[in-house]
Amino acid sequence: MGDKEKLLPRLGEFVALAVTIPGEREVTHTVLFKKDSGPNKAKDEQPEGEEEEDEDEKDRTLFVANLPSDASEAHLRRLFRRCGAIDSVMFSTASKGSTRKSLCHVRFADSESIVRCLEMRKRRRVWSDEVDAESTDEPVHKAPIGLEKWVQGFIAAHPPLASLEAQVNSYMQQYDEMHDSRLRELERRRNEPDEDGFILVGGAPKPKLGDNGLPVSAGGNRKKRLKKAEHVDFYRFQMRESKRNQLAELRKKFEEDKKRIEKLKESRKFKPY
Secondary structure (H helix, E strand, C coil), X not given: CHHHHHECCEECCEEEEEEEECCCCCEEEEEEXXXXXXXXXXXXXXXXXXXXXXXXHHHCEEEEECCCCCCCHHHHHHHCCCCCCEEEEEEEECCCCCEEEEEEEEEECCCHHHHHHHCCECCCCECCCXXXXXXXXXXXXCCCCHHHHHHHHHHHHCCCHHHHHHHHHHHHHHHHHHHHXXXXXXXXXXXXXXXXXXXXXXXXXXXXXXXXXXXXXXHHHHHHHHHHHCCCCCCHHHHHHHHHHHHHHHHHHHHHHHHHHHXXXXXXXXXXX
């Protein structure tokens, strides 16, 4: 009875392994694992020789579930390092191709390692990716988790203004140096004779400057050119319709002017009676 009480508890087919996640407030997380059963395939569907190979892989493969969100191969190697040599750690893949960090398969070098995993005893185990760290009293946890992870991500996404200004100035300085070197290279090539021994004489086209003193990009002028290139009344029937409308508008204005002049003449006549 004493030995059974020291073994890890079981939840159905799984063995429940409690790990301590370090931080400002330590958290206990339960990792579940069992011997891998593998996919259920009919024997007649498997080619000859593959059945024995699959059975050998099953005997030395451990299925691990309910892993923390920051799980990595280093974490699994540290967690089961005392059970035996680990050949590979394979995380499961979701239907859309993304990696599911909560499930994985740990393949050992021999089947005896699986027996040692299933017979693991109760003791304090720390969730860490330091494979060589044997002491569990002062663990070193590199990857941030929980609130610390989100705080660090926010700080990384919103750097201080002074740091951001320094990065922008450094980038602009590098760009100006690269731009000047290109201009010097173009000037050098322009002064070199061509295959026939001639040197092209003429100044380089100067860029147009805007109101702010900066060169105007070609994109802005392109929109103006497109607007000018738009044809109004391109077809003949459109031209005839446009002329007809103009003549009707002129006649209408002419009639209005005649009426206005008649009214002015009537108002100027002297009527004693």
